Amino acid sequence: MTNKTDGNFDRTPLIAGNWKMNMDHAQGIALLQKLAWTLKDAKHDFQRVEVAVFPPFTDLRSVQSLVEGDGLQIVYGAQDLSDQDSGAYTGDISGEFLAKLGCGYALVGHSERRTVHQESDELCRDKIRAAIRHNLTPMLCIGEGLDERQSGNHVAFTLEQLRGSLADLNEKELEGLVVAYEPVWAIGTGEVAGPEDAQEMAAAIREELGTLYSADFARATRVLYGGSVKSSNVASILAGSDVDGALVGGASLDAEEFAKIARFEQHLLSN
Numbered sequence: 001m002t003n004k005t006d007g008n009f010d011r012t013p014l015i016a017g018n019w020k021m022n023m024d025h026a027q028g029i030a031l032l033q034k035l036a037w038t039l040k041d042a043k044h045d046f047q048r049v050e051v052a053v054f055p056p057f058t059d060l061r062s063v064q065s066l067v068e069g070d071g072l073q074i075v076y077g078a079q080d081l082s083d084q085d086s087g088a089y090t091g092d093i094s095g096e097f098l099a100k101l102g103c104g105y106a107l108v109g110h111s112e113r114r115t116v117h118q119e120s121d122e123l124c125r126d127k128i129r130a131a132i133r134h135n136l137t138p139m140l141c142i143g144e145g146l147d148e149r150q151s152g153n154h155v156a157f158t159l160e161q162l163r164g165s166l167a168d169l170n171e172k173e174l175e176g177l178v179v180a181y182e183p184v185w186a187i188g189t190g191e192v193a194g195p196e197d198a199q200e201m202a203a204a205i206r207e208e209l210g211t212l213y214s215a216d217f218a219r220a221t222r223v224l225y226g227g228s229v230k231s232s233n234v235a236s237i238l239a240g241s242d243v244d245g246a247l248v249g250g251a252s253l254d255a256e257e258f259a260k261i262a263r264f265e266q267h268l269l270s271n
Ligand SMILES: O=C[C@H](O)COP(=O)(O)O
Pocket: 018, 110, 182, 186, 187, 188, 189, 190, 226, 227, 228, 229, 247, 248, 249, 250, 251
C-alpha cells in the first residue's frame, strides 16, 4: 500500500506537461531551459519523480538538441502520432520519426483529439500499436464529459474507453503503458475533479487493468490525473494512493509553476 506521506511510492510518479498548440520552437527552448534551471536549483531528483514535456511537433528537434546537448534529465514525447508508419498520409507524423527525435512517450487519444478530430477508440488502439512498434511509451488519455459525470455514468463511460482503446493488445506489448484520466469538463476550465473523484477513477482504472490483464500489470501501470492541475491543488490530488502523477496543460506553460507541480512532494510532506 502506498503511503505517500511517508515518502514511499509503489510506482515512480510522473509529472507531464502537455504544451498543446502553444510555444513555437524558440519559445519552447526558453521554457524548457527555465524549467531545467528551476528544477536544478531545487535539486530535483528525477529518479524519484519523473518529469516529461509534450511540445508541439515543430519544437521536437530543438528540444532534442537541448536535452542531449545539456544532458537534461527531463524526458519528452509527442502529443499524437499516426497509426501508420509511412506513405500518403499528408499532415500525419510517423512514430518512426518521433523515435528518431528521441521521444520517449506519445500521447494517444487526448480528449482534444477525440472531440476536435473525432478519434475513435479503435484508432487509439492502432496508434498505441504504432507507438509500441517504435518503442514509444503510449500515454493513453481517457475520461468522461459533463453529461456522463452528471448522469453518474462516468466510471462506466471511462472504462469503456479504456477497454476499447486497449482491445486486442496484450500485456507484454503494453508494458510501461501510462493511462491519463482526464475528465473533459475539467480541462482548461479551472474546474478540477476533487481528490476523491480522481482517486475513485484511478482505482477503477487499475481494477479494470487487473481484470483485463494481470494483477502485476495493474500494480505496475501508472495512472495520472489531468484537468486544471496547479501547484495549489496537486498535492491533494496526488495524495490518492492510485494517482501516480499529473498530465498538466495550461500550468505547464509557466516554468516556475510547473516546477512547483513537479515538486509536489514538498506540499505533501508539509500537509
Ligand atoms: O493534457 C492536459 C490536459 O488536457 C489538462 O489541461 P489543463 O491543465 O489546461 O486543464
